[in-house]
Amino acid sequence: MARATQKRTLETRARLIAAAEAIVAEVGFEALRVEEVVLRAGTAKGTFFVHFKDKDTLMDLIIGPRIDAHLDALQAGPAPRTIEEMTGALMPLCDLMTCERYVFDVILRYSGAAGVAEIGPIASTFGRQIEIFAQWFDDAPFRRDVTADLLAEGVQAFVIQAMAAQFCALHNSQSIRERLEPYLRAWLTPAAGGT
Amino acid sequence: MARATQKRTLETRARLIAAAEAIVAEVGFEALRVEEVVLRAGTAKGTFFVHFKDKDTLMDLIIGPRIDAHLDALQAGPAPRTIEEMTGALMPLCDLMTCERYVFDVILRYSGAAGVAEIGPIASTFGRQIEIFAQWFDDAPFRRDVTADLLAEGVQAFVIQAMAAQFCALHNSQSIRERLEPYLRAWLTPAAGGT
DNA sequence: TAAAAAAGTTGACCACGGTCATTTTTTTTG
DNA sequence: CAAAAAAAATGACCGTGGTCAACTTTTTTA
CATH class of the missing domain: 1.10.357 (Tetracycline Repressor; domain 2)
Known part of the structure; x- marks a missing residue:
C-alpha cells in the first residue's frame, strides 16, 4: 500500500503555491516565471516539476x-x-x-x-x-x-x-x-x- | 515610397513555407520545429523570424x-x-x-x-x-x-x-x-x- | 538501532522559440 | 561605374520551460 505523503512534501508544495499566488498578485498570471516561484519558495527548480506536471x-x-x-x-x-x-x-x-x-x-x-x-x-x-x-x-x-x-x-x-x-x-x-x-x-x- | 520586395525575399519565404508544409505532411503540426524548417529551407534560423513574426x-x-x-x-x-x-x-x-x-x-x-x-x-x-x-x-x-x-x-x-x-x-x-x-x-x- | 527501501530534493543540463548586432547582397544615387 | 543606402540574411546568443541521474532525508524492516 502507498505510504502517506510526508509533511515536508505538503509544506514544500504549499510554499510553491503561496509564492505563485504572491507573484500573480504582483505581476499577473502571464508574467509568472517558474524561476521566480522556486526562488521565493526557496526550492530548486526541479522540485517545482516534482509537484506540478x-x-x-x-x-x-x-x-x-x-x-x-x-x-x-x-x-x-x-x-x-x-x-x-x-x-x-x-x-x-x-x-x-x-x-x-x-x-x-x-x-x-x-x-x-x-x-x-x-x-x-x-x-x-x-x-x-x-x-x-x-x-x-x-x-x-x-x-x-x-x-x-x-x-x-x-x-x-x-x-x-x-x-x-x-x-x-x-x-x-x-x-x-x-x-x-x-x-x-x-x-x-x-x-x-x-x- | 517603399521599395518593391525583392525576388530573393519571395523565394526564401516560399522555401520556408514549402519546407514547413512538407514537415507537416510528414510528422504533423505539433511536431514541427523551426530548426527543422530552416534546415530544409537552407536558411539561417534568424531568417525564419524575419519572414514570420x-x-x-x-x-x-x-x-x-x-x-x-x-x-x-x-x-x-x-x-x-x-x-x-x-x-x-x-x-x-x-x-x-x-x-x-x-x-x-x-x-x-x-x-x-x-x-x-x-x-x-x-x-x-x-x-x-x-x-x-x-x-x-x-x-x-x-x-x-x-x-x-x-x-x-x-x-x-x-x-x-x-x-x-x-x-x-x-x-x-x-x-x-x-x-x-x-x-x-x-x-x-x-x-x-x-x- | 542499524541497514534497507522509499520518498523527496537538487541543480546542472537540455530543447526550442525567439533576438539582435554584424555581414552580405541588392538597389539607388550622382 | 563607384559610393552610399537600403534590404535581406546570418548565427551566436538568450530566456524559459522542462528533464534526470545523483544526492539527502524520512520511513520501514528485522
Whole structure:
C-alpha cells in the first residue's frame, strides 16, 4: 500500500503555491516565471516539476479555485428569472475568465479533461457550470422544449463566444454583456420557427 | 515610397513555407520545429523570424488556407435545408479543425484578430464563416425571429463547443456530429417558449 | 538501532522559440 | 561605374520551460 505523503512534501508544495499566488498578485498570471516561484519558495527548480506536471498545471490549480468561488456565489443566489438577471449574474465570472488573455487561453485549454483520471480544477468548474445552469432551468420562465442540460451547455457555449469576441479587435467595441444578452435571449426565449 | 520586395525575399519565404508544409505532411503540426524548417529551407534560423513574426504566425499561414478551401466548398454548394444536411456539410471543416489538439488550440487563439491591422488567415476564415452561415439563413426553413447574423454566430459557437468536447475524455464518447445535431436543432428550430 | 527501501530534493543540463548586432547582397544615387 | 543606402540574411546568443541521474532525508524492516 502507498505510504502517506510526508509533511515536508505538503509544506514544500504549499510554499510553491503561496509564492505563485504572491507573484500573480504582483505581476499577473502571464508574467509568472517558474524561476521566480522556486526562488521565493526557496526550492530548486526541479522540485517545482516534482509537484506540478508543468507550469500550466499550477495555473490550473490557481485559477480553478477562483472560478469555483464565483460558482459558489452563483449557487448560493437565486436562479435568474430574466435574461438581464442572468447576464448580470454571469458577468463577474466572465470578468475573471477574461482578466488576461493568457488566463482565457489556459482556461480554454484546460476546460476539457484530457483523461477521466486527470480532471483538473478548471475542468471541474466547467462540469459544475453545467450543473448550476441546468438547475436554473429546472423551473424557470424559459423555453422548455429541450432538456435543462442542453440549455445549460448552450449558455456555456455562448458565454465562451462572447468572451472570445472580447479579445478580437474587430468586435471588442461591444462589452461581453452586450454581446451575451442577444445570444441568451435568442437561445432561452425563442419566438419559435423553423420547419 | 517603399521599395518593391525583392525576388530573393519571395523565394526564401516560399522555401520556408514549402519546407514547413512538407514537415507537416510528414510528422504533423505539433511536431514541427523551426530548426527543422530552416534546415530544409537552407536558411539561417534568424531568417525564419524575419519572414514570420513567430512560429504560430506560420501555422496561421498554413492552417488558414486549408480552412478557406473548406469554406470555398461550403460556399459553392447549396444552402443546407435540414439540420442533418447542415451537420453533414460542416463535418469536413470540423475534422480539419480537430485533426490535432495543437491545431485546434492555434485556431482558437488566432480566431480573433488582435488588431484590425493584424487580421490573419485564420481570423479571416472566422469572419467568412459567419458570412456563409448567414447567407444560408437568409432564405431557409429555420427560425426567423432573429437576424441571420445572430443565427450564424450561434452556429459558430455550437460548432466550437462540439469540437472542444471532442478533446475532453468525459465527453468524447459522442462524435462531434452527434453533439452538434441537438445543439443546432434546438438553436435553429426551437418549439418556442419562455416568458 | 542499524541497514534497507522509499520518498523527496537538487541543480546542472537540455530543447526550442525567439533576438539582435554584424555581414552580405541588392538597389539607388550622382 | 563607384559610393552610399537600403534590404535581406546570418548565427551566436538568450530566456524559459522542462528533464534526470545523483544526492539527502524520512520511513520501514528485522
